[in-house]
Amino acid sequence: xxxxxxxxxxxxxxxxxxxxxxxxxxxxxxxxxxxxxxxxxxxxxxxxxxxxxxxxxxxxxxxxxxxxxxxxxxxxxxxxxxxxxxxxxxxxxxxxxxxxxxxxxxxxxxxxxxxxxxxxxxxxxxxxxxxxx
Numbered sequence: 825x826x827x828x829x830x831x832x833x834x835x836x837x838x839x840x841x842x843x844x845x846x847x848x849x850x851x852x853x854x855x856x857x858x859x860x861x862x863x864x865x866x867x868x869x870x871x872x873x874x875x876x877x878x879x880x881x882x883x884x885x886x887x888x889x890x891x892x893x894x895x896x897x898x899x900x901x902x903x904x905x906x907x908x909x910x911x912x913x914x915x916x917x918x919x920x921x922x923x924x925x926x927x928x929x930x931x932x933x934x935x936x937x938x939x940x941x942x943x944x945x946x947x948x949x950x951x952x953x954x955x956x957x
Contacts (some may be wrong), residue, residue: 827949828900831941832890835903840883842931847876858925882906897946904942911935 845853850872854860864872882902889899914924914932923929 828896828945829890829893831945832886832896832899832903835938836883836886836890839879839886843876843879843883846879847873857927900942900945904939907935907938907942911939 845857850869851863853872854864886899886903889895911932914928914935918924918932
């Protein structure tokens with residue numbers, strides 16, 4: 825399996841877990857991972873489930889690309905754009921709103937870590953296989 829395919833499969837699997845945690849039972853997610861003691865509003869649950877739909881749509885595309893080997897470079901670029909955008913939005917929130925729960929700080933780190941990985945995958949690899957590492 826080449827590195828690009830491995831990256832896409834890892835990305836899609838990780839993002840699907842995150843999406844499902846947000847969206848299946850939003851109150852459980854906020855109580856379990858965000859140190860919240862209050863129930864979220866219907867509007868907040870609606871937003872979390874909409875984000876889940878957005879994430880799962882991207883996950884579907886990433887799995888498609890990884891499995892069919894079609895549009896892999898474009899999909900890798902989109903994952904970097906997606907994570908970079910999320911990271912910038914979260915960084916802005918940290919500046920404006922303060923430091924969030926530890927899990928969300930971890931998300932910021934993970935999102936910004938994706939950007940150089942995407943750069944390396946697109947510019948420094950060809951068909952390098954995992955068995956060559």
